[in-house]
Amino acid sequence: MLQVEExxxxxxxxxxxxxxxxxVGSGETIALLGPSGSGKSTLLRAIAGLERLEGGRIMFEGAxxxxxxxxxxxxxxxxxxxALFPHLTVAQNIAFGLRMHGLDESRATEALAMVGLSDLASxxxxxxxxxxxxRVALARTLVTEPRLVMLDEPIGALDRxxxxxxxxxxxxxxxxxxxxxxxxxxxxARSIADRVALLHExxxxxxxxxxxxxxxxxxxxxxxxxxx
Amino acid sequence: xxxxxxxxxxxxxxxxxxxxxxxxxxxxLYPVFRMLGYSLEAGAFGALTRPRFLSSTWFTxxxxxxxxxxxxxxxxxxxxxxxxxxxxxxxxIRALVTIPFVLPTVVVGAAFLGLLPRGVGAxxxxxxxxxxxxxxxxxxxxxxxxxxxxxDAARVLGASPLRAAWxxxxxxxxxxxxxxxxxxxxxxxASFGTVLILGGGRLRTIEVExxxxxxxxxxxxxxxxxxxxxxVFVVIALWVSSRWQRHTSIDFTAETALPKxxxxxxxxxxxxxxxxxxxxxxxxWALIRASFGGWSFSAPGQSLxxxxxxxxxxxxxxxxxxIATVIGVLAARTIAASRSRTSTLFDTGLMLPLGTSAVTVxxxxxxxLDWPVDLRGTSALVPLAHALVATPFVVRAAxxxxxxxxxxxxxxxxVLGASPxxxxxxxxxxxxxxxxxxGAGLAAVVSLGEFGATSFVVxxxxxxxxxxxxxxxxxxxxxxxxxxxxxxxxxxGMTAVIVLVIDRLRGEQAGTF
Numbered sequence: 045m046l047q048v049e050e051x052x053x054x055x056x057x058x059x060x061x062x063x064x065x066x067x068v069g070s071g072e073t074i075a076l077l078g079p080s081g082s083g084k085s086t087l088l089r090a091i092a093g094l095e096r097l098e099g100g101r102i103m104f105e106g107a108x109x110x111x112x113x114x115x116x117x118x119x120x121x122x123x124x125x126x127a128l129f130p131h132l133t134v135a136q137n138i139a140f141g142l143r144m145h146g147l148d149e150s151r152a153t154e155a156l157a158m159v160g161l162s163d164l165a166s167x168x169x170x171x172x173x174x175x176x177x178x179r180v181a182l183a184r185t186l187v188t189e190p191r192l193v194m195l196d197e198p199i200g201a202l203d204r205x206x207x208x209x210x211x212x213x214x215x216x217x218x219x220x221x222x223x224x225x226x227x228x229x230x231x232x233a234r235s236i237a238d239r240v241a242l243l244h245e246x247x248x249x250x251x252x253x254x255x256x257x258x259x260x261x262x263x264x265x266x267x268x269x270x271x272x
Numbered sequence: 273x274x275x276x277x278x279x280x281x282x283x284x285x286x287x288x289x290x291x292x293x294x295x296x297x298x299x300x301l302y303p304v305f306r307m308l309g310y311s312l313e314a315g316a317f318g319a320l321t322r323p324r325f326l327s328s329t330w331f332t333x334x335x336x337x338x339x340x341x342x343x344x345x346x347x348x349x350x351x352x353x354x355x356x357x358x359x360x361x362x363x364x365i366r367a368l369v370t371i372p373f374v375l376p377t378v379v380v381g382a383a384f385l386g387l388l389p390r391g392v393g394a395x396x397x398x399x400x401x402x403x404x405x406x407x408x409x410x411x412x413x414x415x416x417x418x419x420x421x422x423x424d425a426a427r428v429l430g431a432s433p434l435r436a437a438w439x440x441x442x443x444x445x446x447x448x449x450x451x452x453x454x455x456x457x458x459x460x461x462a463s464f465g466t467v468l469i470l471g472g473g474r475l476r477t478i479e480v481e482x483x484x485x486x487x488x489x490x491x492x493x494x495x496x497x498x499x500x501x502x503x504v505f506v507v508i509a510l511w512v513s514s515r516w517q518r519h520t521s522i523d524f525t526a527e528t529a530l531p532k533x534x535x536x537x538x539x540x541x542x543x544x545x546x547x548x549x550x551x552x553x554x555x556x557w558a559l560i561r562a563s564f565g566g567w568s569f570s571a572p573g574q575s576l577x578x579x580x581x582x583x584x585x586x587x588x589x590x591x592x593x594x595i596a597t598v599i600g601v602l603a604a605r606t607i608a609a610s611r612s613r614t615s616t617l618f619d620t621g622l623m624l625p626l627g628t629s630a631v632t633v634x635x636x637x638x639x640x641l642d643w644p645v646d647l648r649g650t651s652a653l654v655p656l657a658h659a660l661v662a663t664p665f666v667v668r669a670a671x672x673x674x675x676x677x678x679x680x681x682x683x684x685x686x687v688l689g690a691s692p693x694x695x696x697x698x699x700x701x702x703x704x705x706x707x708x709x710x711g712a713g714l715a716a717v718v719s720l721g722e723f724g725a726t727s728f729v730v731x732x733x734x735x736x737x738x739x740x741x742x743x744x745x746x747x748x749x750x751x752x753x754x755x756x757x758x759x760x761x762x763x764x765g766m767t768a769v770i771v772l773v774i775d776r777l778r779g780e781q782a783g784t785f
Contacts, residue, residue, distance in 0.1 A: 094683050114686040115694070127684035131702045140698070144689030188688065 045070045045222050046091070046192060051100035053086055053246075060086040062246035063100065066224075068192070073223040074251075075233035078243030079269070084226045085124060087243070088194045091224070092121045104192070115144070120190030124197045124226075126181035128169040134180050135165040141188040155187040158217070175206050186217060193223045200227070211235055230254075230270070242266060288696075292603035292663075299660050300626060303636025304503065307496040310639060314493030320501060325481065329501075332477040335392070336460035339399035343456050344449070346400050347407035350548040353541045355412035358530040365545060366408070367775040372552060373405035374714075374771050375764055376721025377465030378738040379559070382745060382760040386558035390472040398466045401555060403456040404548075410455065414448040415441075416530065454513030462506060462628045465723040465738070469745060478502045479631040483727065486635055496639065499632045506629050559764070563757035565750075578759055581740040584654075585720055585763075588736060592658035592719040597712045599659070600666025605700070607667070608674035619667070630661050630724030638728045651734035657725035662715035669711030673704045706777055713774040717767050737763045 046068040053061040061083045068074050076084045089095045091102055093114035102109045109117065120141075128137050139152035156162050159179035164172065169180060178199060185193060199210045215236055218225075227233050233240050234254040241251040250262040261267035311317060319325070354366060372380070380398050388394040418441060426436035464479040471480065478498055486495035533541040607619050626633060634657055641647045647656075677700060685695045701708075723738040730739045737759055744756035 089683075092683075092687050094686070113691075114683070115689050115691050117687075118689070119687060121684070121687040123680050123684055125680065127678070127680040129681060129685070129699065131699075140685065140690075141688035144685075144694065184688070 045072075045105060046224075047103040048087070048091065049100050049103065051087075051090055051102060052098040053083075053090055053095045054098045055086075059098075059246050061090060064243070064246060064248050065100075066241055066248050066251070068222055068224060070222060071220050072239065073218055073221070073225060073237045075237030075240045076224060076226045076243055077228065077230070077233045077240050080228065082243040083246040084228075084243055085196050086246075088121060088196055088224065088226060091192070091194060092119055093117055118145075118188070118190055119192045119194060120185040120188065121194045122181050122185040122196060122198050124200065126177050128177060128180060128184075130168075130170055133166050133168060134161060134172070137169055137180055138184045138187055141184065145188060147188065151187055152183075155183040159183045174202055175210075178202060178210070182214075182217070186221075191222065193218065193221050194226075195223065196226045197228070198225070199232070200229075207232075242269070244269070288602050288609075289606040292599045292606060295599050295660075295663075296603075296626075299641075299656060300633065300636070303640035304500075304632075306640035307632075307636055308500050311493050311497035311500060314496075316493035316497040319494050320497055325498070328476045328478055328481040331475060332461055332479075335395060335399075335475075335477070336457050336463075339396055339403070339460040340453050340457045342396060343400045343403045344407060344453060346548075346551075347404040348411075349544045350404065351408050351412045351415060353533075353544045354408060355415035356530065357533045357537075357541055359532060359541070365549065367772060368549065369408050369552065370405045370775065371768050371771055372401050373403065374717050374721075374767055375402075376723065376738050376760075376767060377402075377463070378469065378723050378741045379721070379760040379764045379767075380555065381466045381469030382562075382741060382757055383555035383559040384466075384470055385745070386562035386757065387555055390470055392475060394470040395463075395467055395475065398470060398555075399456075399460045399463065401552065402466070403459060404552065406455050406459070407452045410452040411445060411448045415445060418444050420531075451513060454509065458506065458509045458513065458628055461509060462502070462630075464631050465742075469742065478505070479629065479724065482631050482635060486638070486728070492639065495635060499635050502629055503632055510628075556764070559757055559760055563754060563761045565754040567758045568755070576735070576740060576743060578740065578755065581735050581737045581759070582762065584734055585737040588655040588658055588734075589716050589719040591655040592662055593712050593716045595655070595659035596662035596666050596715040596719075597708065600663045600711060600715070601670055601704075601708055603663065604667045604670040604674050605696070608671060608677075619671070626660055626664050630657075630722065631728070633657055633660055634725030634728030637725070648729070649731075651731055653729035654726055654734050654736065655719075657729055658719035658722050659715075661722055661725055662718040665714040665718055666708070666711035669707045669714060670704050673707045674700060677703055710774050710777050713770050713777070717770050717774075720763065720767055720770075 046066075048064060048066040050063040050065055051061050052059055052063060064083065064087055066074070066076075066087070076087065078084050086095060090097060091109075093109065093112065097110065104117075129140065132140065135152055135156065138155050139149045141147075142149045142151055153162075153165075156165055159182060161176060161179055161183070164176065169177065172180065182195075182198060185195070198214070199207050202210065211232060218236070225233070225236055227236075238253070239251060240254050240257055241248050242257065243249070244265060250257055250266055257266065258270055261270060350369070354362065354369075380402060384394045384398045384401075388397060422440050422444075423436045426440045427433070431439060461477070462479055463477055464483070467475060467477045467480050468483065471477075473484075476484065479502060482495050482498045482502065485491045485498060532538075603618075637653050637657055638648060641653065647653055681699055682695050685699050686692075690698055721738055722736075723742065726736055726739055727742070730736065735743075741756045741759050741763070744752045744759070747753075
């Protein structure tokens with residue numbers, strides 16, 4: 045489905061992504077794991093078309109994406125911190141993508157029910173708890189049936205108990221979709237993803253199932269990171 | 273990492289900046305270059321060392337300094353009372369205090385004419401009257417957010433009340449004080465209408481001098497050289513004040529609940545507030561009293577028809593508001609989208625001289641707008657000048673909110689399928705709509721009261737209320753005088769209504785200018 049080929053992104057005089065390569069198959073959930081500042085979010089932004097590529101290319105279903113602007117890519121990206129629109133209600137936030145693509149807006153109602161927030165449809169988003177915001181953001185991302193779902197630490201900021209419940213829910217919601225899931229939590233990566241891609245200083249240093257990585261780390265850094 | 277901004281793709285269209293750039297380029301930069309070329313060609317800069325101009329320059333500087341000091345002295349007690357305590361009717365009082373600032377200069381000039389004899393005293397008093405609101409808003413906004421516990425802590429550590437205020441509160445307030453002082457200085461430095469009316473032709477700021485040289489003496493090269501000089505001064509003052517302003521945004525504690533004044537404090541607060549309001553309303557009463565007998569709207573001359581002037585003013589105000597709002601919003605969008613130093617340069621170096629030195633704008637129009645078509649004989653110049661002078665006010669109102677929109681929101685909208693134009697319509701615009709309405713209201717007020725630029729480009733058929741008031745004040749006889757005062761009351765009323773509506777829209781957020 046998705047091929048990221050030796051992509052480079054520059055921030056000032058530093059390379060945020062340095063020949064990063066990644067492949068995601070159809071229906072596969074891949075976790076991007078790595079320390080903070082390793083380029084995880086930047087890689088998602090590059091795939092979404094929000095960063096200018098200095099080198100490499102990104103292919104989707106065999107087509108080069110470089111000339112396709114963000115709003116025509118039909119990908120889903122759930123931002124860290126959610127980026128809910130403060131001037132819109134819960135229901136309006138979820139319907140936003142449907143409206144942009146001219147899709148049936150009644151699907152927003154179903155999506156609300158799916159994440160269990162039907163009661164909050166007309167509430168303003170800044171009067172939601174952290175867990176509720178997370179669900180709204182997730183519903184907004186999934187409701188348009190994007191060709192590729194990207195989630196940037198979707199449950200990073202929530203408390204422990206909530207996290208455990210959400211991981212279980214998330215697995216169900218993401219089943220069968222093409223997903224890139226950014227996290228720095230090893231358990232989360234192991235329980236949600238089919239495969240894990242390990243990022244370090246802007247490069248993908250190893251990919252494989254979590255157990256494969258544990259069994260045969262490609263370098264001393266990988267084994268240290270997985271241990272620690 | 274959300275806060276690290278790389279070379280993210282710009283989500284803007286080219287016409288967003290081309291339109292305001294063309295507008296400012298043709299109506300402001302091009303006239304300025306023509307003025308510069310014209311005065312250089314005629315070798316007029318040498319004339320600026322004539323004693324007459326040296327004394328005008330000196331008067332401009334010293335009256336601005338003294339006005340600023342007096343304004344701070346007069347405003348600080350009221351600022352203290354309004355920003356440290358909560359009491360009934362406070363928001364109304366704050367709105368009332370704001371009104372003098374937005375009153376047309378001609379109205380204030382006329383009002384003080386009914387109160388004091390022409391001269392330095394009247395000019396200084398009028399400047400204080402105008403600018404008290406700047407201090408109350410700018411300094412008060414910061415003062416109300418300084419945690420009271422800081423002073424309490426200093427007291428516990430052994431500081432007397434005065435010492436605590438001096439060693440804790442004052443240092444925290446200093447940047448806001450400097451910033452307010454810089455703004456007041458700038459306004460007084462560029463004062464035109466007030467000085468023209470209250471100076472009696474003898475006391476001249478550089479702005480007044482430009483007018484006299486151009487209109488009374490017809491010495492255009494010298495007027496052009498003076499205008500260039502004035503612009504240089506204004507840009508320097510703006511640059512200094514924007515450097516100070518950068519330090520104003522210290523992160524204070526969250527808004528602390530303000531106490532009601534107790535006992536003796538209550539008496540002091542009540543005294544300060546009633547004294548300040550009493551003094552501020554004096555010129556208004558003087559104006560109303562002087563207007564008795566002037567409430568006939570018959571025209572004393574063909575070009576002096578009051579009803580026609582009111583009609584013209586309303587029409588030009590509508591046109592100018594629409595133009596200024598469109599251009600101002602697009603310009604604010606451009607400034608907010610670029611993070612570089614050029615955006616600050618564009619903001620302070622280009623936008624604000626427009627709002628501060630209207631005489632330069634008007635004179636520039638007169639000198640330069642004969643190309644590509646000669647616009648000078650048409651009445652189109654008046655609303656165009658108003659729009660140009662009002663645009664910075666729209667920019668200033670919209671910019672903070674546009675800057676506060678996290679880029680992530682726009683990116684999220686793009687990912688969800690919104691084209692750049694759609695992102696603007698769906699995200700930016702709804703969020704800034706209220707601020708834009710405030711900006712549009714300010715633009716309407718600015719246009720209604722605009723005198724500096726209008727006095728250069730006005731034609732007999734396009735006389736506005738402020739220009740008519742000025743003409744009537746210059747005519748002998750008490751009838752014209754009373755009629756001028758009556759018109760000033762009408763103009764003040766129209767302005768006050770718009771301002772009260774704006775204040776409603778603005779809500780409780782402490783606005784700066």
